[in-house]
Amino acid sequence: xxxxxxxxxxxxxxxxxALNQAIVSAKQSxxxxxxxxxxxxxxxxxxxSPGRRESLLQSWRELNASLGDALTVLAEPIAGIxxxxxxxxxxxxxxxxxxxxxxxSFMKEARSELESDGLKLVVGAGNYAVAPGKVRKPDGTPxxxxxxxxxxxxxxxxxxxxxxEPGARWVRASEHLGFDSSEYGSEFAGVTTQSPSIRxxxxxxxxxxxxxxxxxxxxxxxxxxxxxxxxxxxxxxxALAHGEIHPRTILARLGDSxxxxxxxxxxxxxxxxxxxxxxNPNSLTEYLEPRFAKMRYDDGTxxxxxxxxxxxxxxxxxxMVDAGMRQLLAEGWMHNxxxxxxxxxxxxxxxxxxxxxxxxxxxxxxxxxPASNAHGWQWTAGCGTDASxxxxxxxxxxxxxxxxxxxDYVRKYLPELRHxxxxxxxxPWLSIGFDSAxxxxxxxxxxxxxxxxxxxxxxLKSL
Ligand SMILES: Cc1cc2nc3c(=O)[nH]c(=O)nc-3n(C[C@H](O)[C@H](O)[C@H](O)COP(=O)(O)OP(=O)(O)OC[C@H]3O[C@@H](n4cnc5c(N)ncnc54)[C@H](O)[C@@H]3O)c2cc1C
Numbered sequence: 001x002x003x004x005x006x007x008x009x010x011x012x013x014x015x016x017x018a019l020n021q022a023i024v025s026a027k028q029s030x031x032x033x034x035x036x037x038x039x040x041x042x043x044x045x046x047x048x049s050p051g052r053r054e055s056l057l058q059s060w061r062e063l064n065a066s067l068g069d070a071l072t073v074l075a076e077p078i079a080g081i082x083x084x085x086x087x088x089x090x091x092x093x094x095x096x097x098x099x100x101x102x103x104x105s106f107m108k109e110a111r112s113e114l115e116s117d118g119l120k121l122v123v124g125a126g127n128y129a130v131a132p133g134k135v136r137k138p139d140g141t142p143x144x145x146x147x148x149x150x151x152x153x154x155x156x157x158x159x160x161x162x163x164x165e166p167g168a169r170w171v172r173a174s175e176h177l178g179f180d181s182s183e184y185g186s187e188f189a190g191v192t193t194q195s196p197s198i199r200x201x202x203x204x205x206x207x208x209x210x211x212x213x214x215x216x217x218x219x220x221x222x223x224x225x226x227x228x229x230x231x232x233x234x235x236x237x238x239a240l241a242h243g244e245i246h247p248r249t250i251l252a253r254l255g256d257s258x259x260x261x262x263x264x265x266x267x268x269x270x271x272x273x274x275x276x277x278x279x280n281p282n283s284l285t286e287y288l289e290p291r292f293a294k295m296r297y298d299d300g301t302x303x304x305x306x307x308x309x310x311x312x313x314x315x316x317x318x319x320m321v322d323a324g325m326r327q328l329l330a331e332g333w334m335h336n337x338x339x340x341x342x343x344x345x346x347x348x349x350x351x352x353x354x355x356x357x358x359x360x361x362x363x364x365x366x367x368x369x370p371a372s373n374a375h376g377w378q379w380t381a382g383c384g385t386d387a388s389x390x391x392x393x394x395x396x397x398x399x400x401x402x403x404x405x406x407x408d409y410v411r412k413y414l415p416e417l418r419h420x421x422x423x424x425x426x427x428p429w430l431s432i433g434f435d436s437a438x439x440x441x442x443x444x445x446x447x448x449x450x451x452x453x454x455x456x457x458x459x460l461k462s463l
Contacts (some may be wrong), residue, residue, distance in 0.1 A: 001031040002171070003089040004081055008103070010096040010243035011059045012202040013066045015161040018124025022094035023165040025122070029091075032169045034084055035070045037063075038077035038090035041106075047363055055366040056358045059242050061290045062201025070170035076448055078113045085119055088171075091151040093119055096243070097126035099133075099274055100370035101281040127240070128271050129158040129248045132278035135271075142279040145386040149275065161249045170319045196334070198366065205239030209250060212236070221259035225266075228320075229409040233300045234263070237367035238333070240270065247271070270372055276385055277371040283384075284374050285355055292383035292390070294463055296321045296456050298351040306368055307350045310443050311342070314413075317442035319426055320400035321345045323413035331411065332366035343380035344394035349449040351456070381445045390457055400426040414439065 003026040005019055012018060019225040026033045037060055040174055042048065048056075064071035074080030083091055093114055098107060111121045125131070135152040136142060143149035212234045217224070224232025247267050267335045277283060278326040287293045298304030310316050314325035324338035334342070339361075345358045361377075362368050378384025382392065404410055407425035411418050415441035417425050424431050 001029050002034060002084075003029075003031045003035060004028075004034045004084060004090050004093045005037060006081065006093055006095040007037045007071070008079065008095060008098060008243075009241065011037075011063045012244050012246070013063070013207070014206075015246040015249045016096075016164070016204065017159075017162065018096040020162060020165040021122070021124045022092075023168040025092060025094070026169070027105075027167055032088075032171045033424055034068075034072065034088070034090070034171050035063075035067050036072045036077065036081060036084070036269055037072050037117050038074040038080070040075070040077055041103075049332065049364045051198055051364065052366050054198045055238060055332065056242070058198060058200040059202075059244060062203060062244075064173075066202065067170050067216065069172050069174065072173045078110050081114065082117050082119070085114075085117065086199045090120075091120060092122050094122045094359060095125060096127070096445060097123050097131065099126065099128075099131070099278045101277060101284040102370065104281065108187065112350065127243045128274060129153075129267070130156050130271055131253055132271070135275060142275065143272075144276065146269065146272050147386075149272045150265060153268050153271060155266075158248050158251070161246065161252055167441055169279070198245065200238065200242065200366075203240075205236065205244035206241065206249075208234065208236055209245065209253065213253060217375060218254075218257065218259040218263060219373045222262040225262070226337050226403055228324075228338050228404045229406060229412075233336065235333070237369070237372075240366045241369045241372075270369070272385075273371040273375040276375055283378065284370055287383045288375075288378050288385065291381040291460060291463075292381070295460050296351070297353050299353050299405040304350070306351055308346075308356060310440070311346055311350060311352075311357075315440050316345065316430075316444075317408040317440040318345065318396040319414055319417060319428065320396050320404065323410045325414040328361070332364055334365070335409075337399070339376060340380050341394050341399045343377055347381040348390075348393045348453040349396075349444055349446060351449070351453065354378060354383070358409075391454060393453055395446060395450075395451045397426050397446070 003022055005022045010016060010018065020131060039056070042056055060071060060073065065433060077348070082128065084090060095107070114121050130153055135149055135156065137148070143152065217232060217234070221232060224230050240247060247270070251267060254264050276288070283285065287341065311321070311325065314322035314329065316322055320338065321342050324334050324342045327338070328334045342350070343354070343357055345351050347354050358373055358377045361373055365373070375384050382390030399422055400410065401422065404426070405423065407423050410425045415429055416437040418430055420431055428439065
């Protein structure tokens with residue numbers, strides 16, 4: 001007898017309720033356990049950047065080591081699982097619950113395919129302290145505004161972290177791989193190189209949390225988290241997105257100081273957006289506020305496409321925007337404040353639809369999370385949940401002066417501007433004798449485009 005555990009975006013062994021449930025069930029039936037993963041679970045987007053691929057492979061590599069070489073990479077998970085099941089007498093396939101739009105529909109397909117082969121798909125608890133769909137208004141309807149959601153969320157209790165259930169009989173991949181190698185992905189076996197800039201895996205996630213606590217960052221988190229030039233945030237987003245750490249493992253380490261409460265509120269933003277996406281599955285790609293779909297955008301025009309390219313390459317001539325976009329290309333990560341600045345710029349200065357930016361982020365962000373990405377974009381574009389109204393247009397220069405007050409962040413990612421000291425780097429064209437060293441002048445005038453944006457909003461109101 002055998003059981004399969006299908007790892008998806010839950011690449012860890014500690015504090016893993018669904019995995020523990022699978023192990024308990026396998027022990028009861030004296031079954032061996034197969035562990036499988038598939039790149040298919042990450043490839044919503046046709047193309048993953050080299051950084052995203054590398055971080056995923058590293059995470060798998062670490063998980064494989066934790067399981068004692070038991071991880072099998074499947075090219076096509078449903079076909080691969082069926083094949084193992086037929087050969088090994090598997091009756092149950094265990095998986096963590098997933099709530100994002102594409103996972104929900106893929107899991108539906110998987111359930112029906114596996115059931116047609118007589119296999120039971122057992123879905124265990126997922127990677128949220130409170131599962132999406134659970135926090136409700138007193139009348140039972142879902143929240144669309146964060147603050148009351150947070151109040152409801154924080155009043156619900158969640159279980160404390162749990163350790164890995166002992167006694168699983170993992171089947172080493174070498175014991176069964178190769179009986180039909182065409183069904184198995186080759187990516188995993190072939191990977192030998194490791195990029196020094198990408199660090200991933202459960203052990204690294206736990207160390208990152210410990211370091212964040214040890215360096216006292218939580219004490220100033222409520223102030224420093226907005227500063228692009230400081231390392232004021234945890235950098236745990238990649239670990240949360242890959243499920244290398246469960247959010248309640250993090251929450252269990254937090255007390256009630258101002259910094260710790262603010263940090264817990266950020267974890268709650270992740271849960272809020274997962275909840276909003278769960279209730280509004282189309283909002284992964286469509287406007288949460290549908291009237292914004294009727295707005296006039298410049299997508300598809302020659303000018304619009306040229307500007308989109310400049311934005312992607314970090315060559316808009318606005319240093320704070322360009323530094324963020326270059327950080328994304330170099331590190332697969334971008335500071336939250338800067339994500340808001342570049343997103344506002346794309347939508348309100350370049351008049352392009354938010355989905356174009358969200359797609360680019362999906363290709364490059366190693367912490368890509370369907371709900372946080374779609375709703376981070378929609379919030380900034382003014383068409384999403386609560387707070388940020390469309391007419392709030394970020395000024396990229398003032399944002400730079402406020403959140404990179406010495407210009408260090410810009411100089412770090414824009415080598416062309418390193419010769420400009422202090423805050424002058426946020427408006428390099430004003431420096432006397434400015435030698436651009438190939439850095440472009442602004443591709444648009446912010447004040448003009450802000451007015452244009454507001455005019456388009458007025459048009460929308462009159463439709
Ligand atoms: C346009 C846009 C796109 C975004 N896309 C993503 C994405 O694909 N994946 C992703 O994880 N986050 C996304 N975010 C949210 C946020 O930028 C990142 O979570 C954060 O920068 C990660 O850095 P950190 O782990 O150091 O954050 P910390 O400040 O240390 O926060 C701790 C954790 O809380 C969560 N969190 C923090 N801020 C937010 C937020 N605003 N929304 C949702 N969760 C949050 C994250 O899981 C984060 O790891 C996006 C934000 C914007 C504005």
